[in-house]
Amino acid sequence: MYGLVNRAVEDLVTNKFGPDAWAEVKSRAGVDIGMFVAMSPYPDAVTYSLVGAASEVLGLPAEQVLEAFGEYWMQYSAREGYGELLDLMGNDLPTFLAELDDVHERLKLSFPDLVPPSMSVSDVTDASLVVHYRSDRAGLAPFVVGLLRAAAARFGRTAEVTVTRSRDDGHDHEEFLVRYLDA
Ligand code: HEM
Known part of the structure; x- marks a missing residue:
């Protein structure tokens, strides 16, 4: 990376x-x-x-380190010059996440060898949403958990994030349930 x-x-x-x-x-x-x-x-x-x-x-545990790293990534990337880009990704969590693939794609101008993940959202309600995460890499689900919590916090939301489907269980990608605790 x-x-x-x-x-x-x-x-x-x-x-x-x-x-x-x-x-x-x-x-x-x-x-x-x-x-x-x-x-x-x-x-x-x-x-x-x-x-x-x-x-x-x-x-x-490595999972805890990855979760903490996911939470940290948002503030770190903002501080390192990507804050405006993050700000342009919308005003709510589903919009923000739906923009992510385009943003990583755009980042290939600066990072030509980037191998980004792909994320999409479904089942969006006022109380929760489902996030689909596809990656060539293994083992990063806890990183995504931290990222999703931090992404929710950008919009003033407190979220509980659970892995509901995993490649470890034979699925072809990971799914996360994001539930707002402040809904
Ligand atoms: C705008 C600021 C961002 C920058 C500059 C950025 C850049 C990067 C870079 C350089 C990598 C390493 C991949 C590689 O080197 O091949 C990466 C990976 C990743 N990014 Fe981003 N990213 C940003 C925002 C985000 C956000 C907001 C999320 C999620 C909410 C995210 C999710 C991920 C994930 C999950 C990976 C791990 C790669 C994988 O799963 O295969 N990124 N990103």
Whole structure:
């Protein structure tokens, strides 16, 4: 994945647990890269190793690290110059998510090797919606859970997100139920 993603992992670990924790994470991950270049692609294995090592060093399940990372991504990408793009994605959660594939597509101008996921929404009501997530990558459902909670929070909503279908159970993609707790 692009260095921007690895930099966000670095930022999260460093801000919450300090630079020593990050040094330990990199060392455990066997990652010998001083500084990630945001616009350069790195093998996915680098990101997965960093998340695995962060889970060991911080004593948290990998799912929890990925969820926290998903929540962090929204503020990190906004801070790194993509805030306006996020603002243009609509004024409610279903619209925002429906725009996401187009946004990642547009981002290919800056990140030509981007391999983005695909998201769509269905069953939209005032109280909930279903999100369909398709990816070439495995194991990122907890990341999406964090992303969806953070996306709801952008619109002042508190959401509970559960994985209702998974490739682990033989489905061809993941489905998430997003229920507003403040409906
Ligand atoms: C506008 C700000 C955003 C930027 C700059 C951005 C950029 C990226 C980049 C660079 C990757 C790594 C993929 C690769 O390197 O091949 C990625 C992956 C991903 N992005 Fe975005 N993204 C943005 C917003 C979002 C939002 C708002 C969501 C969801 C609500 C999202 C969902 C994902 C997911 C789930 C992945 C993991 C890839 C996968 O599942 O296969 N992104 N994005």
